[in-house]
Amino acid sequence: MSKADYPYPEDEFDAISPDAPTGVHRAPRSAWSRWWPFVVVLVVVPALAYGVVTYLSRTGDLPLAGGSPQGQEEPAGTGEDAAEDPGDTEPAPDAEEPPVVETTPAQVPPDLTVPVSVLNGAGIGGLARTTAAELTAAGFTDVSPDDATGTLPAxxxxxxxxxxxxxxxxxxxxxxxxxxxxxxxxRAGDGVSVVLVTDPDA
Known part of the structure; x- marks a missing residue:
């Protein structure tokens, strides 16, 4: 509406003071008021995030890539590659032990070439000679009869x-x-010595 179309007469309210503003104006903004939101996003938020990560890593609650918190190992037997429960497998039967075969040392055959002395301590004439003949007949090749001397056995x-x-x-x-x-x-001489105090054939 223009001033010409205004139907009412002018009064003191229509007079415009020379000190009054003639329109709506905003005070010019400072540079800090325009940049502080960016400063908060670029500085404060990363600092807070770093502090949170550092705290969680010290307490052991920081999640790892596998999904479990740091410092907590996955319970044994829950992974796909976990070994089977030993209780589910039957123990292998003990292998049958072979029977123990007792071995005895091979018996050394008698040596018929060993010198054998037949000593007569019985006081029976010809006892040593007849006894020596028996050994010769058995295969002994070095038999000698003689009389016993010294202490005789019982x-x-x-x-x-x-x-x-x-x-x-x-x-x-x-x-x-x-x-x-x-x-x-x-008392054995060179090999074997037979001391007779009685006649073995008696």
């Missing part, structure tokens, strides 16, 4: 120099019927 005894002659002495014992065998190198 019973007829076969003396050997070592256990290596045990099988040879056993053959002498079964041939003559003298069961007593002793290891006595000082």
């Amino acid at each position: 019973q007829s005894t076969i003396y050997i120099t070592s256990e290596d002659l045990r099988t040879t002495a056993d053959l002498v014992a079964t041939t003559l019927g003298v069961p007593t065998i002793e290891v006595a190198p000082d």
Whole structure:
């Protein structure tokens, strides 16, 4: 509406003061008021995010790529590659152990070439010679009869120099019927010595 079309007469309210503003105006904005929102987004938000990440990493609650919090291992047996529960498998039966075969050392055959002395301590004439003949008939090749001297045993005894002659002495014992065998190198002579205090054939 123009001033010419205004139907009412002018009054004191229509007078315009020279100090009054003639339109709507805004005060010019400062540069800080225009840039502070960007400063908040670029500085404050990253700083807060860094602080949150640092705190969570120290407490162990920071999620990892696998989805579980840091410091918490996945329970055993829940993964796809987890080993099967040992309780679900039956133990393998014990392998049958082979039977233990007891082995005995091979028996050394009697040595018929070992020197054998037949000593007569019974006071029976010709006893040593007849006894020696029995050993020769059994296969012994070095048999010599003689009279016994020194201390006589309580019973007829076969003396050997070592256990290596045990099988040879056993053959002498079964041939003559003298069961007593002793290891006595000082009385066995060169191999085997038979001291007779009685007649084995009596």
